[in-house]
Amino acid sequence: MALSIVLTLLSLSRTVASRPWSLLSHQDNIRETYDYIVVGGGTAGLTVADRLSESGRYTVLAVEYGFLTKTDIPGVPNFPTNGYNITSAPQRWLNNRTFPILLGCVVGGSSAVNAQALQRGTTIDYNIWGELSGVRNSHWNFDTIQHYIRKAIQLGGPPHPGIAAAYNISYEPSNYGHNTTKHSIFATYSIRHTPAVIPVYNAIKNYQGVDVPIDGTVGTNGLFWIPRSMDPVTFNRSYSRTGHWDDLNRKNYHLLPGTKVRRVVFKGKAAHGVEITPRLPSVTFKGGQRKITIKARKEIIMAAGAIHTPHILQLSGVGPADLLKKAKIPVVVDLPGVGANLQDHAHHPNIVYNWSSPPPIPATDPTLPPIPPPSSPEFLFGPGLVLLQGLPSLSPTRYKSLSANLSAQSPSMYLPPGTHPTLIAGYAQQQKLYSQAMLRKEFSFSIAAITGSAPTTGPQLMHTFSRGFVSLNLSHPDPFDSPPVVDYRFGSNPLDIDIVVENIKYFRGWYTSPFSQLSRYVDPLSESVPGRQYDTDEKLREWVRNNLWPSVFHPVGTAAKMPRDWGGVVDEELRVYGVKRLSVVDTSVFPTLIGATTSLTVYAVAEKAADLIKARA
Known part of the structure; x- marks a missing residue:
């Protein structure tokens, strides 16, 4: 731990020593007032800050808790150096286990540490919004x-x-931008390839219920290849810092890393500024101050992510009034939805078999590019082959009854006791739309990454019915000095676990079903995970409770874009209800999960948000 902190500080000192002048240190002359202040310098924050500053008309400050460390080379995220150190509340329905909450804590946010998969949701995902x-x-x-x-x-x-x-x-080029300037986020197909995946691909393509669209951009699911967020020349990581900060050097665009936003400061109902303090206790602002307020002329934009945006709002007096009163925080506006509606993708250990004899690997053209060495970035994250499936494919005999089960539930049945009536009303709307979507193939409930190296598959659950929350830590004497309480409440609605069980049975069929071309190469007696002893639904449910993780680090929904009387926090223009000059632009505003990784959609929402904000300037 100590070594990691030392390396971080050395990295910061080297960066600041050679920084462009628009990268502020705490000793620099920070302006007292900016037109826009962006809280968070991550995937959404840097995107919005870039777009608001590009005309030169407006001054923009982005404040980021993480340091400006270099993370161009992909690989395993370096936590805690580049990540937050937060642990979930015990998960009652997962045998009271706790889980790390891995979020990027660095300039660039989670786009600086993720696995670089660029996926988008289906037509139904976004139309539900x-x-x-x-x-x-x-x-x-x-x-x-x-x-x-x-x-x-x-x-x-x-x-x-x-x-x-x-x-x-195959791919559809018209569904991508084609601006090849340096300052872009790039979607790139790697030159890494492995012939061992070809027989697996062919077997899955011919498995029952599998569609093969041109790619993952056309609004349907199925079996397809995805690009990665990589520079097309170096194959290094392409992320919000490289696309929306590095080398811009605009006089009107400042970035202040290593700084905590304690709260949004209000004058009446109007957001007036942000109260900030250096992250490192030995650092002060000019004049020796540890805490100052920076003012915004036009707007304060929350982009701290689905865990920290609601936490900062609550600390600022925007949130459930009963919670704020218990924390002795003056209530600016009573918004029960702040911190509610938490959702994330979930995953469990791989389903593992052994080849009885590996499928024959076809010879490939010897003129293809050589497979890159393991030390190269394009080797670490090559092209991704994924399969997304809806319930009619995953569970052809049960999907109608599962939909009917959800439809028959009382909306409040599996929400926390005492849930505000507006939140119940909002979940009722989600429940209605989800029960209809469950009958459609393009509403993804499962994603699996495909490799040809071994008969193993680790599917993820892409839409969940349980709803968690992010809250102030009332057990801490000072909520400002404590991380938030994060409770996924996964499995509180038992349909989540039921569908994970259907997932497991489906992917077992990949390898052992008589309908699978792979069954001739797999010994069904070789299943080691979960294991042949888990031969009933109830036994599988217990295995899931012991092994599933409730997060794939894609939290959404905690400041949802829904009507206020449905528990929403922001309106169609992403403005926070009940106050002025305050908006949210990150995954907090997603009312529901999408059946895909979230970074690509975050960039799109941030681009749209920038247009909305400029239109009301």
């Missing part, structure tokens, strides 16, 4: 998000023609 707007003709839908994805993400490197032919990699 429009349905949850509570208005006709909502401008939040699949087509709008597609438009902003094209603005946010540029196709840097299409698949190599020879590799594409050998591995059946």
Whole structure:
């Protein structure tokens, strides 16, 4: 731990010594007032700050708790140096286990430490957001998000023609942007390839219920290849720092890393500024001050992520009034939805078999690019082959009854006791839309990454029915000095665990079903995880309770874009209800999960948010 802190401080000191002048240290002359203050210098925050400052008309300050450390080379995130050290509340329905909450704590946020998968949700994922707007003709839908994805993400490197032919990699170039300037987030297909995946790909392609769309951009699910967020030349990580900060050197765009935003300061109901303090106890602002307030002329924009945005709002007096009163925080506006509606993808250990005899690997064209060495970035994160499936494919005999089960539930049945009536009303709307979506193939409930090296699969649950929360830590004497309480409450709605069980049975069939071309190569008696002894649904449920993780580090929903009387926190324009000059632009605003990794959609939402904010400037 001590070594990690020393290395972080050395990295920070080297960076600040050679920084562009627009990167502030705490000794620099921070302006007293900016037009816009962005709370968070991560995936959403740097995107919005870049777009608001690019015209030169407005001054913008982005404040980031993490340091400016270099994370260009992909690999395992370096926690705690580049990550928050937060542990979940004990998960009652997962045998009271606790889990690390791994979030990027560095300039660039989680885009600096993630696995670089660029996926987008399906048509139904984004159209549900429009349905949850509570208005006709909502401008939040699949087509709008597609438009902003094209603005946010540029196709840097299409698949190599020879590799594409050998591995059946297809893609739709019109669904990407084509701005090849340096300051972009790039979607790139790696030149890494492995012939061992070809027979596995062919077997899955021919398995019952599997569709093969042109790629993952067209609004459906199925079996397809995805690009990574990589520079098309170096194959290093392409993320919000490289795309929206490095080398911009704008006089009107400042970044202040290593700094904690304690709270938003209000004058009446209008957001006036942010109270900030250096992260390191030995550091002070000019004049020796440890705590100062920076003012915003136009707007304060929350972009601290689905865990920290609601926490800062609550510390600022925006949230459930009963919670704030218990914490002795003056109530600015009573918004029960702040911190509620927490959702995340979930995963469990791989389903593991052994090959009885590996499937024959076809010879590939010897003129294809050589497979990169293990030390290279394109080797670490090569092209990704994924399968996304809806319930009609995962559970063809049970999907209708599972949908009916959800539809029959009282909306308050599995929410926390004492849940505010507006939150119950909002969940009722989600429940209605989800029970309908469960009948459709394109509403993904499972994703699995495919490799050809071994008969193992680690599926993830992509939509959940349980709802958790983020809250002030009332057991700590000073909530400002304590991380938030994070409770996923996974499994509080038993349908979550029921569908994970259906997932396991489906992927067992990949390898052992008579309908699978792989069954001839797999010994069904060789299953080591979960293991042959888990031969009933109830036994599998218990295995899930002992082994599942309730998070894939994609938290969403804690400041949801829904009507206020449905428990929403922000309106269609992403403005916080009940106050002025305050908005939210990160995954907090997602009312529901998407059936995909979240970073690509975060960039799109941030691009759209920047347009909304500029339109009201």
